[in-house]
Amino acid sequence: MAEEVITFHWADYLVLGVFLVFSALLGAVIGFRDRKKATSKEFLMGGGDMHWIPVALSMQASFLSAIFILSTPVEIYNYGTIYSYLGISYFTAIPIAGYMYLPTFYRLRLISAYEYLEIRFNRTVRLAGAITFCIMVLLYMSVVLYTPAIALAQVTGLPVSFSIVLCGVVCTIYTVLGGMKATIWNDFIQMIVILVGLLVIICLGAEEQNGMNSVWKENEEGGRIIFDEFSPDPTIRTTFWTQTIGGTFVSLTMYASSQTIIQKFLSVKTLKKAQLSIWLATVTSVLFLILVVIVGLIMYAHFADCDPLLTGKVEKTDQMVPLLVMEVMGHLHGLPGLFIATAFSAALSSVSGSVNALAAVTLIDFIRPIYFHYKKHHISEKSSAILSRVLALIFGLITTLMGFVAQFLGDLVLQIALSIFGFVGGPLTALLSLGLFFPFVNSWGALAGLISSLGICSWIAIGAIIAKYPHPILDRSVEGCPVDVVGNESTVTSYFFNSTAMMESTIMPIAGDDGTDVLWIYKVSHMYYGLIAMVIAVVVGIVVSLITGVAKDTDPKLLFSWGDNCCCYCPRSVRDCLKCGAGEPRDEEDESLDGSVEKKEMDASGLDNNGFGEFVTEKHGIEDGHHYEEVDTGQTFRPTNVYDIDDVVAGSNNNKTDASDNVAEKRSSRKSSLSSDEYDKTHF
Numbered sequence: 001m002a003e004e005v006i007t008f009h010w011a012d013y014l015v016l017g018v019f020l021v022f023s024a025l026l027g028a029v030i031g032f033r034d035r036k037k038a039t040s041k042e043f044l045m046g047g048g049d050m051h052w053i054p055v056a057l058s059m060q061a062s063f064l065s066a067i068f069i070l071s072t073p074v075e076i077y078n079y080g081t082i083y084s085y086l087g088i089s090y091f092t093a094i095p096i097a098g099y100m101y102l103p104t105f106y107r108l109r110l111i112s113a114y115e116y117l118e119i120r121f122n123r124t125v126r127l128a129g130a131i132t133f134c135i136m137v138l139l140y141m142s143v144v145l146y147t148p149a150i151a152l153a154q155v156t157g158l159p160v161s162f163s164i165v166l167c168g169v170v171c172t173i174y175t176v177l178g179g180m181k182a183t184i185w186n187d188f189i190q191m192i193v194i195l196v197g198l199l200v201i202i203c204l205g206a207e208e209q210n211g212m213n214s215v216w217k218e219n220e221e222g223g224r225i226i227f228d229e230f231s232p233d234p235t236i237r238t239t240f241w242t243q244t245i246g247g248t249f250v251s252l253t254m255y256a257s258s259q260t261i262i263q264k265f266l267s268v269k270t271l272k273k274a275q276l277s278i279w280l281a282t283v284t285s286v287l288f289l290i291l292v293v294i295v296g297l298i299m300y301a302h303f304a305d306c307d308p309l310l311t312g313k314v315e316k317t318d319q320m321v322p323l324l325v326m327e328v329m330g331h332l333h334g335l336p337g338l339f340i341a342t343a344f345s346a347a348l349s350s351v352s353g354s355v356n357a358l359a360a361v362t363l364i365d366f367i368r369p370i371y372f373h374y375k376k377h378h379i380s381e382k383s384s385a386i387l388s389r390v391l392a393l394i395f396g397l398i399t400t401l402m403g404f405v406a407q408f409l410g411d412l413v414l415q416i417a418l419s420i421f422g423f424v425g426g427p428l429t430a431l432l433s434l435g436l437f438f439p440f441v442n443s444w445g446a447l448a449g450l451i452s453s454l455g456i457c458s459w460i461a462i463g464a465i466i467a468k469y470p471h472p473i474l475d476r477s478v479e480g481c482p483v484d485v486v487g488n489e490s491t492v493t494s495y496f497f498n499s500t501a502m503m504e505s506t507i508m509p510i511a512g513d514d515g516t517d518v519l520w521i522y523k524v525s526h527m528y529y530g531l532i533a534m535v536i537a538v539v540v541g542i543v544v545s546l547i548t549g550v551a552k553d554t555d556p557k558l559l560f561s562w563g564d565n566c567c568c569y570c571p572r573s574v575r576d577c578l579k580c581g582a583g584e585p586r587d588e589e590d591e592s593l594d595g596s597v598e599k600k601e602m603d604a605s606g607l608d609n610n611g612f613g614e615f616v617t618e619k620h621g622i623e624d625g626h627h628y629e630e631v632d633t634g635q636t637f638r639p640t641n642v643y644d645i646d647d648v649v650a651g652s653n654n655n656k657t658d659a660s661d662n663v664a665e666k667r668s669s670r671k672s673s674l675s676s677d678e679y680d681k682t683h684f
Helices: 010-033 040-048 052-061 066-079 081-108 115-120 123-156 160-208 212-221 240-255 259-265 271-303 317-329 335-375 381-408 413-437 443-467 489-497 499-504 526-548 562-566 572-577 658-673 676-680
Strands: 589-591 597-599 619-623 626-629
Touching: 010 160, 010 335, 052 160, 052 259, 052 271, 052 335, 066 081, 066 123, 066 271, 066 317, 066 335, 081 115, 081 240, 081 259, 081 271, 081 413, 115 123, 115 413, 123 160, 123 317, 123 335, 123 381, 123 413, 123 443, 160 212, 160 271, 160 317, 160 335, 160 381, 212 271, 240 413, 240 526, 259 271, 259 335, 271 317, 317 335, 335 381, 413 443, 413 526, 443 526
Parallel strands: none
Antiparallel strands: 589 597, 597 619, 619 626
C-alpha cells in the first residue's frame, strides 16, 4: 500500500490566509494614514526618515527570497556544508558597500541611484545603467515568485499558476497602496515570520532525530560535513574560494549597485544611522544563512536512507523542504501553514522592494527626462505621485507574468538566481566602480566596459545553463525506503545511477554526460561571474579611456577618496597621488552632489562630510527641480522656482568637464538670488 501523503489542514490555510490578508491590509493602512503626504518622495523613499532597524531588516529581506529559504537547504543536501563559507563574504561585501559605495549616493540624495552616472559621465551611461538594472530585477523576480509557488503546490495540490498569481497580487496590492513605508514595515514583520518559521522546523526536526548531535553524526557519515575544499580550480562548483572571493562580488551586486538596496539606504535620516543599518543587515544575513544550513543538515538526516527525488515523492528539488515540513510537523495543524507563510514572506519581501525600485528607476531615469525634453518644464509632484503608483502596479503585474516563465528553467533555481546577479548585476556594479574609483575613466570607457562585460558574462552564463555541465553531487540512498515506496530493484537502480542528471537538469545536456565536450569557460563556477564581470569592465574601461582621452578634473565629491579614507595618515604627496587625476575640491562654501549649496562645520567629534561622520549644515538648493530653503525644522521645503535641476545634470559630456562649469554658473546665479544673510546661515 502506498505511503499516505500529508497535505494542508484547514488550520494551515487559515494561518497562511491571515498572513497574506495582514500584509495587504498593512499597505492599505499606511497608504491611508499618509494620504495627505502623497508625494513621489514619500511613496518611493518613505519620506527619508525611516528608522534604521526596520530598514536594516528590509535591506536583508530584499535578497532573502524564497529561493534562499527553499534552495539553500537543498544545496547543503547535495553538495555539503562548504556552501556556508558564503557567510564570510557577507562580512566583506556588505561593509564595503556601506562605506565605499553608498555614502556617495547618500550625499547625492537622489531617488534613483543611476542619476549619479549622468553626473559622473553622461545621459547615455545613465540610461544604460538603468536598463541593465531593470533587466536584472525582472529576471530575478521571475525566479523569486516561482519558488514559493512550487512549495505551496507541493503541500496543497493547488496549481503552481494559482500560487504565482496569489503571491504577485498580494505583493502588488500593498506596494501600490503603501509605497516604501509599507514595503519596509512589511519586510520587518516578514523577517520575524521567517525567523520563527525556521526556528520551528529546526527545533521539531532536531527533536525527531534525537537532537542536533545525532543530526551532525548522520551528516558526517553521509559525507555532508565539508569544510576542507580549498582547491583553486575555478571549475569546481563550490569551494572556499568560490564562496569567499566569488561570493564577495555576488554580494556587492546586491548591496552596492542595486536600486532596491540604495533606495532603502537613502530612506534613513542620517548617513551614520544608514551605515548602522548596513552592519545590522550583515549580522542578520549571517544568522539566516546559519539557520538555513541547519535546515539542510536536518533534511539530510531525515532523508538519508530514502531520498524523495529518487523515489519520485517529489519532482523538483525545491519541493524537498516543503516535504520535510509536512513529514516532520504535518500532524501539528497550523505549523505547516506557518512555514509556507515563511516562504511567501521571503518572496513578498523581495518582490515588493524590487517593484518599488523599478517604479523609481522608470519614473526618474526615463519618464521625467523625456517629459522635460518635450514639455520644457518638470512634471508636477501630484502627477509624479500618481505615476509612481501606476508604475508599481504595472511592474507588479509584469513580475507576476514573469513568474510563469521560470517554470521552464529546470531545477537549478539557486544557481540561476546567483548567475543573474553575476552576469547582469556584476557589469552594473563594475560600471559604478569605474565612476567611483577611477577618476580618469571617461564616458566612452564606462560604456565600453559595461557593454563588453555584459556581453561576455551573458555568453558565459547562458552557455553554462544550456550546456548543463554535470557538477557531481554527493551520494544519496534509497536503502531505507519501504518496498512499496521504491518499487522493484531495477527501478531503484535506475534512479540511483541517473540521480546526477535528474538533479542537474530537466533538459538533456548538449554535450556528453561526462561533460568532456563542454567548453572550459562554461564549467567555471557561477559564483565567479561577478568577479569576471568586474575584471572585464575595469580593464576595458581603463583602456578605452586612455585611447579616447582620459577625463580631467573630475569633481572629487563624485569619487571615493582612497587617500583620505584609506591612507589618511600618509603624507599629503601620497594622498594627492592617489587622486589619480581628480580635480581639486571646491571652496568651503560648495556644491553638494544634488546641486545644493552647503556650508559645513565640524561636529563635536571632529568628523566632516567624508562619508564617515556627520556635519552641521543648512541647505539652499534644489528639490524636484525647484529651488528650496531648509528651515530650522529640517523638514519644510519652500519652492521658489529659481531654476531646474536638469540644467545642471544635462550638461555632462564624455570627459565630464563641463558639469563642474555648470555647477560654478549655478553657484553664482544662486548667490545672486539669495540675500547674503540667507546664504551664510549655518544652523541646522
